[in-house]
Amino acid sequence: MCRGRGFGASRRASRIASRVAASQLSQSVALRAAGVVPCAGAILLAHEVTGPPQASLDLMNISVERNAYGRQIDSRIAKLPVKEGGEMEAVFIRAPIIRKAGEGVRVLAEYQGDPVWVEQGRHMVTTFHPELTEDSTVHRRFLEKL
Numbered sequence: 001m002c003r004g005r006g007f008g009a010s011r012r013a014s015r016i017a018s019r020v021a022a023s024q025l026s027q028s029v030a031l032r033a034a035g036v037v038p039c040a041g042a043i044l045l046a047h048e049v050t051g052p053p054q055a056s057l058d059l060m061n062i063s064v065e066r067n068a069y070g071r072q073i074d075s076r077i078a079k080l081p082v083k084e085g086g087e088m089e090a091v092f093i094r095a096p097i098i099r100k101a102g103e104g105v106r107v108l109a110e111y112q113g114d115p116v117w118v119e120q121g122r123h124m125v126t127t128f129h130p131e132l133t134e135d136s137t138v139h140r141r142f143l144e145k146l
Contacts, residue, residue: 042096042125050099060120061102064127068097077133080109080116088137090116090128098127108141119145 043049046056048063069076075093082088090111098115101107108124109117116127117138124145130138 038126038129038131039093039095042098042127045123045125046098047102048100060118060123060125061105062098062115062118062120062125063100063102064096065099066096067094068099069095078111078128080111082109082137083107086137088130089133089135090126090130091132092116092128095127 042062043054043064043066044056045059046062046064047058047060049056049066050063051066051068054066069092072094075091077089077091079087080090088109090109092111095116098118101115101118105115105118105120107115107118109115111128118125119141122145124138124142126138
């Protein structure tokens with residue numbers, strides 16, 4: 001999660017990536033994991049990370065810019081149209097922006113023209129926090145994937 005004592009998604013993702021590398025967790029093991037990962041997870045699973053660059057697991061064909069929506073004070077709640085119909089509530093906290101969704105990536109929702117909820121194969125990431133609202137759209141989609 002991206003909340004708590006001033007640690008943003010990018011710092012948390014950096015620590016996770018370095019611990020994965022230190023533990024020599026192979027990509028083949030990571031590929032077996034399925035799930036929905038908010039915020040820092042988008043950074044961790046991305047093919048490319050900028051703002052500044054960092055190592056990632058390269059499990060999704062997405063390019064992510066860290067903390068692109070601004071500082072903690074710039075956090076916001078927004079209503080998002082969902083590609084399959086309807087809308088959902090999303091909480092953005094020092095969120096990354098998915099700058100590019102490459103081949104094989106399905107965009108499920110956008111905010112201000114940028115993808116914020118994507119899936120590729122077994123993996124699904126959001127750049128917002130679906131766990132902080134009463135909206136169950138993301139969680140239902142995850143259960144459908146199981």
